[in-house]
Amino acid sequence: MQTETSTSVGLRAEALLQILEVTRKLAAPFELAEVLAEIGEAARSVLRAERATVWLFEPDQGVLVLTGGPAGQKPLRASLSQGVLGLTARSRQVINVPDCKLEPLFDPAVDLDVDNDVRCMLSVPLVERATLVGVLQVVDCESGLFTAEDERVAETLAAQCVVFIQRERMSRSLAQAEKLDREIKLAREIQMSTLPSEMPRLAEYDMAGQFCPADQTGGDTFDIVALDDQRLFLLLGDASGHGIGPALSATQMTGMLRVALRLGADLDAIFAQVNNQLVEDLPEEHFVTAFFGVLDLVKHKVEYHAAGQGPLLHFHAATGVCEWLPPTTFPLGFMKYPEIAPPLQIAMAPGDILGLITDGVFETENPAGQMFGTEGVEQVLRARHEGSMSDLLARLLQAVHLFADGHPQADDITIVLLARRGELAGRTTIQRYFPRSLDSLDPMFRFVGDFIAARSLDAELHMPVCFIIEELFTNFLKYNTESVHDISLSLGHTPEQLTVRITAFDVDSFDVTSAPSVDTTKPLAERQAGGLGLHLVQQMADTLQYDYTERRSTITFTKALEAG
Amino acid sequence: MFEIRLGEQGEVIMTGRLDAAQCEKALQFMDGLPAPRVVDLAGLDYVSSAGLGVLLKTQKRVMAGGQGLRLVNANKHIRDIFKYAGFDRIFEIVPAGG
Secondary structure (H helix, E strand, O other), X not given: OOHHHEOOOOOEHHHHHHHHHHXXXXXXXXXXXXXXXXXXXXXXXXXXXXXXXXXXEEOOOOEEEEOOOOOOOOOEEEEOOOHHHHHHHHHOOOEEEOOHHHOOOOXXXXXXXXXXXXXXXXXXXXXXXXXXXXXXXXEEEOOOOOOXXXXXXXXXXXXXXXXXXXXXXXXXXXXXXXXXXXXXXXXXXHHHHOOOOOOOOOOOEEEEEEEEOOOOOOOEEEEEEEOOOOEEEEEEEEEOOOOOHHHHHHHHHHHHHHHHHHOXXXXXXXXXXXXXXXXXXXXXXXXXXXXXXXXXXXXXXXXXXXXXXOXXXXXEOOOOEEEEEXXXXXXXXXXXXXXXXXXXXXXXXXXXXXXXXXXXXXXXXXXXXXXXXXXXXXHHHHXXXXXXXXXXXXXXXXXXXXXXXOOOOOOOEEEEEEEEOOOXXXXXXXXXXXXXXXXXXXXXXXXHHHHHHHOOOOHHHHHHHHHHHHHHHHHHHHHXXXXXXXXXXXXXXXXXEEEEEEEEEOOOOOOHHHOOOOOOOOOHHHOXXXXXXXXXXHHHXXXXXXXXXXXXEEEEEEEEOOOO | OEXXXXXXXXXXXXXXXXXXXXXXXXXXXXXXXXXXXXXXXXEEEEEOHHHHHHHHHHHHHHHOOOOOOEEEOOOHHHHHHHHHOOHHHHOEEEOOOO
16 A cells, blocks of 8 residues: 555645646647657556557547557557457446456457457556546556546546547538638628629619628629620529538529620520520528529519519509519429519509518517518618618618517518609609508608708798698598508709699598688688688698599699799 | 607697698697696697697686696797687787797
């Protein structure tokens, strides 16, 4: 007994010091092979043994692997059923074999009896929180037998080694992830470089498009190509998959499209050919949803195929209705289309908006797990559709951002907006919808105030114009309670006059210009509040017109502007 | 924004915008006063026909007791509307400084 030099856990002080020395060495960064060699050397030295080897467990394959043999030699592999080695791994117990020749489980192939002269062996599991990391085997000690104390020394050493092996493995996987990150980043840069750098400037259309990449993976793309003076090609795509794949698929599709357009192919041919090529090129589980459309700038219609891409937004300016159009067929890259149905058409009336939006927008989640959805898009659109498309786009992105409330962006977000300018464009007209509620009065007044201020019109107009608008608006509320449609208010001006138009949809006719006038000279007892509003409107407006078509009531009034 | 309150002399003070969304609040306040006399409109920016209705109803009620409302300090726009509505015949309207 060496009680005076033993520690409280019963280890020789000398052994403990050696273990600490190993720990210190291993704390410096090593390649895994170096770590394993260092552990083997430490075990051999501490236990005064001939040889020590470290097997690593590969959980994916369920085998133990021994590397670090002579250069060029293949790593040895052992199953968990083989030898003392396998038993150690299965049982996670230290196995002390005093005489290998008498041990029935001993297997020279895996227990490394290379010279056929192994006498004793200590086989120690390397375990971290019940997870098998590997097995340390030490053979032939000086004294001829491994003692119980040797077992404890080996276990202590093993516990230290596990930490370093795991650290090496972790930093290795981190380095691999970093390499993948760099590759993805490069692919993403290429993907973004194919996006149009600016939007075409068109007399009758206003366009905006933006791509907001998610941090990691995503495969959105869009493109706008002028075919000739009359036609514009529109592409929006969203490639599926993870890692580097989607960015490459998206880039590939844009490339194919541009070549096809240069060759003068028509919409249907391009659609079919791009699909066929993607079927051949994409891995089986990958696909691309895409919108292929051609806008005719003269006929004001968009012909399109939507392969799994939807919903598509068609905002009808005349009614204020957002129509959501479904895809026309399944995504690109699945299979060759047996036949191509003729493209569908969207007719663009003045003020109409076509919105191509990838699912990253609709599927944006807030921390409560709710989705932005088509409702989120509609809300922004109703308030902002009369402005420029770049403004609307910025508002949409802002709304998505606010909605997410810090929840990370999981997918690429791409929005392309195309608006046919309103018929009053160029006459500085703006228009907005207001819900049928008295709560709309404040925002309406602000709308008028902003319009007057922004155009430096006579500020004195604000009050009478608001007065007339309030009377007409509350009149719509009072007499057409059935209608659920918002009320449209448009403001426009020429140097001579301010024109205000207020329209209610799906309502009965009520001609305000023929409302009975009120005798304002009657004594108090005979006076009624009712009817006074419209009477005053007739007094205050310079001109007042009423139009009723297709259950739509439109009242237009003007106020003269001071010259200069 | 619309505010209605009593001033130090017992006058009713209206400020802000008296529109259709606010007339309920104004009418309730006026109905709570047994005999309002002076209505100070110096801070009132806007009135619509719904607001005129509040004044008209209150005037009918208080005139039954003999004395009508004095509408004081209304701005030019509001005085114009009073005039179009014939209020100058049924209210005592006193412009600012009058």
